[in-house]
Amino acid sequence: MMSEENPKVALALKKMRQKSRPRGWLFYGDEQKDLTCRPVKQFPGIHSLLDLFAVLEQYCWRKETAYPSCQAEWVPNDPSYGQCAITAMLVHDMFGGTIHKIRSDNGATHYFNKLNGKYVDLTREQFDLYDLPVAYEPNQEIPREYCGKNSNTLLRYRLLQRNIMVYLKE
Numbered sequence: 001m002m003s004e005e006n007p008k009v010a011l012a013l014k015k016m017r018q019k020s021r022p023r024g025w026l027f028y029g030d031e032q033k034d035l036t037c038r039p040v041k042q043f044p045g046i047h048s049l050l051d052l053f054a055v056l057e058q059y060c061w062r063k064e065t066a067y068p069s070c071q072a073e074w075v076p077n078d079p080s081y082g083q084c085a086i087t088a089m090l091v092h093d094m095f096g097g098t099i100h101k102i103r104s105d106n107g108a109t110h111y112f113n114k115l116n117g118k119y120v121d122l123t124r125e126q127f128d129l130y131d132l133p134v135a136y137e138p139n140q141e142i143p144r145e146y147c148g149k150n151s152n153t154l155l156r157y158r159l160l161q162r163n164i165m166v167y168l169k170e
Contacts, residue, residue, distance in 0.1 A: 006045020008168050012054035019057075022128045027053055028112070028136075029120035037094040042165050049095065049115075053122050056080075056087065060163035065156050080123035084111040086157040087122050089147045091115075099147060100139040104132075111147065112136065 016026070026033065033050035046052050061079040063071050070082025080087070088099045088111035097115035104110060112121035119136045127134050148154045 006168060008170065009045035009051050009055060012058040013051070015058045016054040022125070022131075026050070027120070027122045028124035028134075029115070029118055032115055032118060032120055035095060035115060038096075040094060042161070043094075044168055046094075046164075046168075049091075049120065049122075052091070052094065055164060055167060056083075056090075056122065056160075059167045060160060061087075062163065065160045065163065067156075068152060078126055078129055081126040083126075083160075084121075084123045085109075085147050085153050086160050087111075088113050089144065089153075089157050090160065091120065091122060092144050098141050099144060100136070100141050102134075102136065102139045104134075110134070111142075114141075 030050075030053075033048065033053070035049045036047055037049070037052070040046065043052075046055060057079055061083045063074040065086060066074045066082030067085070074081050091097070091113045092099050095113070095115055097113050097120075099111060100114055100119070101109050101111050110123075112119055112123070114120070121134070121136075124134060148157065
């Protein structure tokens with residue numbers, strides 16, 4: 001498997017597979033887990049959606065990359081909490097597709113991607129851990145630039161990218 005080129009990616013994949021999952025899946029849309037991305041020189045060894053998810057979940061989603069109002073409640077056993085916008089941007093930049101958003105019953109906004117005509121949400125587990133339903137339709141497709149307009153989101157996106165680069169080079 002191509003991921004084995006970088007032992008850090010292989011370690012993240014191993015730890016990811018050992019984690020217990022409330023719904024049995026890795027992420028929403030994980031049937032596309034082997035989808036390959038554009039090569040990113042700064043992310044050596046990340047070749048697929050599964051590689052990216054494993055590295056994010058195990059090592060790169062952190063309290064400081066979470067949405068500001070989520071940071072106080074962020075805990076390591078729920079690493080995807082508050083990470084949706086920056087993750088949707090990253091997936092878009094690496095895999096293409098489109099970014100979509102929905103509003104939850106409490107008014108919060110949630111971002112995810114559509115790749116090859118199917119929804120993919122690497123941060124879905126933040127809802128599954130608490131048995132909160134997520135309806136992906138109806139939704140609004142948004143331009144990639146929309147996500148980067150907020151200076152805090154852009155700062156957290158860059159921090160997430162830096163976390164990935166540092167982890168893969170350690």
